[in-house]
Amino acid sequence: MELYKHQNIKIYNSLSKSKETFKSLEEGNIGMYVCGPTVYSNVHLGNVRTFMSFDLIYRYFLHLGYKVRYVRNITDAGHLENDADEGEDRISKKARLEQLEPMEVVQQYTVDFHNIMNKMNNLPPSIEPTATGHIIEQIEIIKTILEKGLAYIVDGSVYFDVLKYNETAQYGILSGRNIEDAIHNTRTLDGQSEKKNPQDFALWKKAKPEHIMRWPSPWSDGFPGWHLECTAMSTKYLGSKFDIHGGGMDLKFPHHECEIAQAKSCNQTDPVNYWMHANMLIMNGQKMAKSTGNFILPNDIFTGENTILSKAFAPSVVRFFMLQAHYRSVLDFSSEALEASEKGFFKLMEAVNNLTNIKAGRTSSINIKAWEDACYSAMNDDFNSPILIAQLFEAVRYINLLKLESATLTQEDLDRFTTLINAFVFDVLGLENNVKKDTSSQLGAVVEVLIKLRNEARANKNWALSDQIRDELLEKGIQLKDGKEGTTFSIN
Numbered sequence: 261m262e263l264y265k266h267q268n269i270k271i272y273n274s275l276s277k278s279k280e281t282f283k284s285l286e287e288g289n290i291g292m293y294v295c296g297p298t299v300y301s302n303v304h305l306g307n308v309r310t311f312m313s314f315d316l317i318y319r320y321f322l323h324l325g326y327k328v329r330y331v332r333n334i335t336d337a338g339h340l341e342n343d344a345d346e347g348e349d350r351i352s353k354k355a356r357l358e359q360l361e362p363m364e365v366v367q368q369y370t371v372d373f374h375n376i377m378n379k380m381n382n383l384p385p386s387i388e389p390t391a392t393g394h395i396i397e398q399i400e401i402i403k404t405i406l407e408k409g410l411a412y413i414v415d416g417s418v419y420f421d422v423l424k425y426n427e428t429a430q431y432g433i434l435s436g437r438n439i440e441d442a443i444h445n446t447r448t449l450d451g452q453s454e455k456k457n458p459q460d461f462a463l464w465k466k467a468k469p470e471h472i473m474r475w476p477s478p479w480s481d482g483f484p485g486w487h488l489e490c491t492a493m494s495t496k497y498l499g500s501k502f503d504i505h506g507g508g509m510d511l512k513f514p515h516h517e518c519e520i521a522q523a524k525s526c527n528q529t530d531p532v533n534y535w536m537h538a539n540m541l542i543m544n545g546q547k548m549a550k551s552t553g554n555f556i557l558p559n560d561i562f563t564g565e566n567t568i569l570s571k572a573f574a575p576s577v578v579r580f581f582m583l584q585a586h587y588r589s590v591l592d593f594s595s596e597a598l599e600a601s602e603k604g605f606f607k608l609m610e611a612v613n614n615l616t617n618i619k620a621g622r623t624s625s626i627n628i629k630a631w632e633d634a635c636y637s638a639m640n641d642d643f644n645s646p647i648l649i650a651q652l653f654e655a656v657r658y659i660n661l662l663k664l665e666s667a668t669l670t671q672e673d674l675d676r677f678t679t680l681i682n683a684f685v686f687d688v689l690g691l692e693n694n695v696k697k698d699t700s701s702q703l704g705a706v707v708e709v710l711i712k713l714r715n716e717a718r719a720n721k722n723w724a725l726s727d728q729i730r731d732e733l734l735e736k737g738i739q740l741k742d743g744k745e746g747t748t749f750s751i752n
């Protein structure tokens with residue numbers, strides 16, 4: 261079904277800093293690239309939010325009947341500790357510290373990343389290429405940029421010449437940085453660097469003797485600069501111009517700015533029509549940081565093994581919570597906010613379950629078409645999931661009215677309503693109706709009531725009833741123990 265033909269999607273484009281009507285390069289097809297994780301540690305919760313945001317976008321496009329090629333890479337080489345092209349490779353460093361092969365580090369954290377993505381019900385991308393799998397393509401791009409005179413070689417390393425590029429193009433077009441100001445404000449190089457200008461960035465770095473991850477190239481045994489892999493892989497799988505490029509806000513500069521410069525130098529065209537950036541995640545109003553202890557790993561949220569949250573939260577509840585904020589807003593993660601979302605989640609799922617028992621009437625007293633239009637409008641407006649969720653709670657209200665027979669729907673409207681709710685809740689938002697309510701506290705309260713009734717029976721010397729309560733509870737695995745402080749219980 262080509263639903264997209266009837267929808268007018270607006271996307272906030274980071275390049276124009278405005279909402280633009282979305283039109284794909286090829287009708288019915290979308291090419292989308294999202295910068296994936298650097299697999300040297302467990303995936304950060306902030307990154308999980310970014311990938312989930314693009315999963316929502318991917319899911320909505322699929323729902324509308326688009327054919328999407330969604331490419332999300334794995335960075336398994338070339339990402340140095342800092343953005344100044346100095347320092348150790350993040351994966352090599354981890355491998356050295358833990359006495360592992362770099363590829364063991366890569367494997368361990370790729371598996372962790374995929375586990376978390378699965379738990380959060382993110383669909384896998386169409387292609388998940390790795391940097392190390394595309395060294396040849398990266399070398400070819402460097403050769404082309406050198407041929408164009410937009411890069412230079414120093415002692416086996418190759419650097420992109422930002423000033424030269426800026427003569428005919430605009431470096432800073434995405435991040436809004438003015439290159440002239442940057443040059444003016446930067447002190448001259450301290451002599452340590454081989455670069456002509458501090459703004460230049462590495463396309464290829466000659467490996468120092470201790471650097472483990474290295475490949476042969478026409479210039480030296482070394483490794484590609486971090487920004488290059490995304491240009492190589494997006495060009496290879498999506499072409500020199502494609503529809504959407506996404507990533508976290510922190511990647512806008514220098515990573516995405518450099519990607520534009522490389523691709524434009526190589527292919528003579530702006531590579532991307534719509535640049536999209538997901539905002540960051542903070543916790544309890546502050547930046548998440550291991551050093552301050554204001555930090556949590558995704559799995560620790562699901563198991564409850566942490567000192568930050570009041571209890572464990574299911575992945576689908578965490579997903580629902582994240583979707584209640586728009587992807588371009590800062591998301592504040594806290595126990596209270598998660599608890600509130602959990603209540604809403606169960607309310608929504610209960611309504612979805614109740615929907616199957618609703619019987620159709622002869623007339624419709626609810627305007628389902630208007631509700632449908634409001635849902636699509638929300639998603640068409642730059643994928644506004646919080647507004648869509650507000651519409652779903654409006655649907656919960658309808659379901660409760662229908663259940664009480666205070667409202668009616670014709671069979672046709674009821675079928676349409678049911679189809680749409682399922683589509684939005686499960687296909688588009690990607691929620692799962694498999695979370696069990698934690699009822700242990702309610703169970704404890706019920707046992708306390710029975711203990712109280714037993715005490716009353718004993719006070720009335722009704723030994724038969726008091727024994728019956730004790731024995732029947734024991735049969736169900738609940739053991740009562742009478743002590744000086746009163747009666748306690750244990751559940752086996």
Ligand SMILES: [Zn+2]
Pocket residue numbers: 294295296490515
């Ligand atoms: Zn990238």
